Ligand SMILES: CSC[C@H]1O[C@H](OP(=O)(O)O)[C@H](O)[C@@H]1O
């Protein structure tokens with residue numbers, strides 16, 4: 063058993079969490095640049111917690127400019143073991159209504175303008191993301207949502223788009239009808255891929271704010287409508303997060319799905335061919351297998 067440290071990455075509308083004991087905002091330096099903001103650390107029910115606002119306090123970063131690699135490195139560097147992403151999303155399903163939460167289990171990555179890996183020339187690694195979210199952590203998120211009386215759907219495919227503009231009507235219909243996506247957002251990729259490379263368990267809680275633009279009765283999505291739904295969603299998300307420490311516990315057994323061992327056989331580059339500079343940058347993310 064090893065100590066649990068739960069990280070929460072807060073999306074649009076969620077810039078802090080309440081109730082942390084010994085709460086302190088800390089700056090974490092990383093070889094991948096500055097994270098989106100300082101990280102709020104503390105304990106909740108005796109479990110170590112870390113909260114990072116994805117867009118920064120004041121919502122400074124666009125979905126494209128979020129420093130995804132620095133964020134995941136920083137969380138790993140301070141000892142986080144589990145990462146829960148809480149994000150605002152549009153829905154492609156009538157039954158996934160604004161105000162509902164979806165515990166996402168698959169992604170379609172349509173982002174094109176982001177750094178998506180910690181690896182590179184001189185240290186090549188390939189991890190599997192066939193199952194990009196952690197079932198154990200997703201179980202805890204689902205249980206927390208049910209305890210908090212949130213209308214929650216287990217499982218769903220999240221289409222990650224580049225943004226920052228919302229989709230055209232033709233794209234919205236294609237994602238829904240041909241591609242089978244359930245929800246749409248702009249940030250869970252490459253975050254989930256990077257969490258896997260960093261051997262972190264990752265779960266995604268999608269908070270539905272709108273029906274994107276496909277729904278004949280709801281017209282096109284706009285930010286005013288999203289913000290109106292976000293306020294209620296943010297309170298529900300805080301309630302969900304407050305229940306996680308009791309469900310996950312202060313000590314954790316190795317992940318039964320292997321998230322914490324994702325790099326075991328992933329690195330292809332022969333030790334003598336590795337770039338020492340890149341290997342040094344990978345100290346937090348891949349130190350377990352590189353040192
Ligand atoms: C405020 S609407 C669009 C914006 O909201 C979502 O952000 P996050 O995933 O961080 O909650 C969506 O992905 C867009 O970035």
Ligand SMILES: Nc1ncnc2[nH]cnc12
Nearest residue numbers: 150151152246247248274
């Ligand atoms: N419809 C939508 N498309 C993309 N990102 C979103 N975030 C919230 N609603 C969204």
